[in-house]
């Protein structure tokens with residue numbers, strides 16, 4: 549049994565749904581289909597999830613959401629019209645959506661979560677109706693009915709382990725199961741969404757639950773490329789990656805596959821296969837526990853922006869017991885999590901996502917660090933990009949760091965920080981955001997050209 553997930557770009561129009569139908573017809577093992585909400589039809593289009601967020605926010609602010617409501621309904625109606633489906637399904641979607649907007653708003657978070665999740669939920673109903681109309685027996689299954697239970701963290705749900713056993717029952721369905729991505733239900737029965745692009749996570753959880761032979765993730769590119777294709781045009785494709793490599797690359801900006809979607813598949817030893825809905829016969833990229841190591845030390849280079857660093861220096865920091873703990877507990881009080889923490893004998897740098905500081909008085913934070921830790925210096929540097937050079941082969945190859953550093957130096961990119969060693973399969977460079985693209989191009993030239 550295969551679990552297949554189709555992303556928003558694969559479900560953006562009737563024409564795309566025809567491709568999905570063919571893909572399902574081509575392989576009878578494709579028994580569980582996880583769907584996103586309709587995505588962008590072209591560069592200037594808006595994803596249904598983004599329309600839903602604006603719509604929900606307007607409702608909560610007491611403004612008229614008429615335009616967004618019309619746009620959301622029009623997206624489903626256009627698809628149904630293109631596919632010659634009965635108008636009943638759109639009438640139902642519209643009625644449910646208006647009822648939802650009219651419903652209980654006492655808890656603004658719960659309301660927004662339900663509005664966001666409706667994008668996937670209604671699309672799953674539409675896709676099931678379409679497949680059935682074309683002669684494939686298919687049934688919509690609700691995540692609560694199927695037992696996908698998650699933590700109550702709006703926009704950041706985590707699956708609860710008991711879900712896996714319950715989801716196993718999806719194996720028993722005779723019809724193709726169409727399952728909405730992006731959300732589960734809390735123990736108290738509320739809709740809770742995963743982080744953005746989280747339908748990838750649903751797909752991995754369901755694949756684990758039903759112990760699929762493979763989790764196929766259908767998207768709009770032929771493969772996972774060695775570098776983001778919006779930075780380097782037509783980059784080399786990756787045919788095979790390990791879970792660890794993909795996790796590092798997704799975390800650092802390879803948005804093609806969600807970083808949190810690896811663990812459920814990895815835990816059950818289920819291979820992941822990234823494929824193109826628009827070109828399903830090309831081999832795509834396979835992700836598994838091991839791969840043959842014949843392509844040099846580096847497999848991919850990812851970058852992500854929006855980071856900052858807090859640099860702290862204090863003479864003899866290395867001898868002071870509990871120094872890092874005390875800094876981290878100050879950050880904890882402010883509700884700040886950190887990403888990396890490279891350190892030296894007298895210095896320490898904490899790298900974190902910059903958006904966490906939006907509502908924080910940075911001057912006050914630095915003053916506290918200096919005062920409570922008797923630090924000589926504490927400064928924040930903003931607008932950093934992290935570049936992650938990833939490859940299992942780096943463990944066995946000497947000189948990869950110096951090759952990378954030389955390539956950056958020759959491109960005139962100043963390295964603000966390096967973190968190497970904590971992960972065996974990656975090294976990280978911090979650079980100023982304005983140099984990130986130049987840096988990625990230079991590293992690509994060095995390792996792939």
Ligand SMILES: Nc1ncnc2c1ncn2[C@@H]1O[C@H](COP(=O)(O)OP(=O)(O)O)[C@@H](O)[C@H]1O
Nearest residue numbers: 555556557767768769772773775776802803804
């Ligand atoms: N290294 C990479 N390889 C392939 N695609 C990448 C990479 N980095 C970023 N992307 C982007 O990821 C996109 C696919 O992810 P996404 O838009 O979430 O698709 P979907 O709609 O299928 O969920 C691609 O169109 C591409 O622009």
Ligand SMILES: N[C@@H](CC(=O)OP(=O)(O)O)C(=O)O
Nearest residue numbers: 555556584597744745746747
């Ligand atoms: N629709 C949700 C979840 C998702 O996974 O979408 P996509 O497959 O289009 O990335 C979002 O936009 O975040």
